[in-house]
Amino acid sequence: MNVLRNIFDALRPRFEEGGPYHKLYAFYEAIETIFFGPVEPTKGLPHVRDSLDVKRFMALVIVALIPHLCFGIYNTGFQSRLASGLATSFGPVVWCGVWLVMPMVIVTYVVGFAWEILFAVVRKHEISEGLFVSCMLFPLTLPPGTPLWQVALGISFGIVIGKEVFGGTGRNFLNPALTGRAFLYFAYPASLSGDQVWTVLSAGRTSVVDAFTAATPLSVSASTPATQTVEETLSSVGYSALKLFGGLYPGSVGGTATVLCLLGGLFLIFLGIASYRIILGGVLGVLCTGFFMNLVAGPDSAPYLSLNPFYHLLMGGSAFGIVYMTTDPVTATHMKHVKWVYGFMCGMLTVLIRVFNPAFPEGVGLAILFMNVFNPLLDHIEVQIRMRRRIPNV
């Protein structure tokens, strides 16, 4: 510890005002504060400050996401070896998954961090930790086989256009990870949609083995024949409710395990980092919309309308989106009560896009981005209502 302290103390003058690397101070500061908490006396009003800072706030979101990353590595490796007809014992599966997923994570962090450093140096502010969360979220939303140059391009778009051009973390109105994801989706649909992108084949195979279902539950659901219910079709290809809950099926890297989303959501709510209003609102939005469609579904309507609403939470990335994407505090509504509305609308739009729009099997990302744009309006409405109730003091 003292050795480290001495190293930092020796390096600090080079990065401070007048030092040769002063421009890279933001970089130095980011590294130092990982090891040693910052020291700065308060100026009064108040003399004391809470121990919580943004660094810890964001680090805890990353803590909640680590199980998703680990599961994503396992699941990607598992699906890859299964589809290639290889043995699925734990060691090789993890090894395979690490080789598929970690390059995407590393590319995202390197590119994202480079952009953040550049903007921090030019704008002369410290590096904001929101970036680390965005860079963790982004690869988890991608199909496992996304080419690395697309990963780099996507996170660049997300960080620069989604965040930095508006002034950086805290001033953006779109979720940066989702912005990058949506950009890739529309710019390179061939590598990000269809049934083939969700599984990466190993050992030089060019086609999946016969018994393997490469289609995701969402595309299976959307293409259910009129004679069957969606539940029947799903279970006929092996997607039981329990399997969907567990998440061991082809899909985006980190978004399939609903059980982990449930645990992560509880963790973040318990710590007071994610707003329970948004998460519950989102869950309610999905369930109510699903249930409403059950009610309006007639004998001739598509079977997707009659799907048990809980399946919408189990399949695809809706749970992941609701727990981790809607709750980004910067792009969510800033006022308390409209968080319910925001969450509900995200859930509702997710289901509507899934069921009624054949072009988009998954709707959660677009629903959240769409609602991000509306959040200033929702905030304005709540502020106006609550200001009117106040006894004025002017």
Place this chain on the structure above:
Amino acid sequence: MISIRSPKGYDFSIQGAPQDLVEKAPLPATVGVLPERIPFIKPRLAVKSGDPVAIGDLLFTDKSDDRIRFLSPGGGHVEAIHFGPRRVIREVVIRCASDDEPAQSLTTPITPQDIDRCPRADLVAHLLKGGVWPLLQSLPFRAIADPEVQPPAIYVGLDAREPFQVPPRRYLEGHKALFEFGLRALRRLCPTVHVHADPADRAFCDAHQEVITHAVRGRYPADDPGVVLFHIRRSSEDNPSWFIKGQDVLLLAEMLQTGRYPTKRLYAVAGTGVANPRYVASRLGAPLKSLLGAVACSSPRYALGGILRGYAGDPDGHMGFYETSVTVLPEPETGDFLTLFRPGLDKPTYSRTFLSALRRTPLAMTTNVNGGRRACIACGYCAEVCPVNIWPQMTFKSILAEEVEEYLAHGLLDCVECGLCSYVCPSKIELAAVLRDAKHAYRKEQA
């Protein structure tokens, strides 16, 4: 007794609480008055260095209203007048020669029999002449009350929830009759006098139940008159109410009864930085050194008036006119190693992101900001704690955008300057200072 509840706020659990004993300090060698720390006045000095003064002699007046007088809390001579940048008058220091009261009293004493018949104008004149008028302050700006104005109500706070203050049961001990006399005097100024106290101290509330009008439950700053006003006001006409602290009512009452300038003060001396935290009975304007005793940390911060609302005092200086507490906290020296990765059993926090959230033992605090400055991430903690339902995360942005109508409509003037929004902010934004400065700028514009 009306029971009200202030649902927001935050209770601090900090080490260094004073022991429940009162130490009597001897007559200090010097006493001081700090014009710089009296809100919104422009002092005009009436003495110069070397002048002899007696207790109750005029030291300075307010340039904008020379009836607002500040008197000497000690007899002797003016030892020094300290100026700060731009010739702001920091301190008038009086070297005490004796504790003798001057032969002549400032005003004719008012007996308890006469107080209810005393005309309001006479009472105002007495208080102004006796130098205790500035103890009455007016909301929302917390400026000294305007003698020409009849307020809608006067709030008397028998409460002390900011760490660490003298609890009312200590300063009212043996002064019940004097306090009630003071309340009768306040009722001559304004018929509506609200006396609010914390019902958690049941013995105290029972002992004074005939004078306490409002029992205010809730966390800090439920003791603030602005918070009580926020919860009981019926219309915006109630806003420009006056307030006075419980201990100051005793000064006011003593001045009226004796006709002399009162000088007694009970201070709370606390914090992890003092070896012996306790209450000290001393003088108005007592020197800090005479109160502190042994200081137990190498680089101390002396917060006068409380660790949230107070200001940093000079260890060689004196206590201000309004402040009745000094809390000594250590300044931060080195950053904690790998603090980011620690569970944080010993980290005081409002949030639930440290394990300390699970226990309720008092924790040590320093004056560290505990983090780097970031843009607002809209976590909403500030709005969760704001006792008067302002949304600081919205209001500070409209202040920075200079949207005057908007931030006034948000309730800026209801802000009680409790400092909690800044305290909880993980982005370490100076919310409380931004809001207070906007209030002060608005006041200046109105004047």
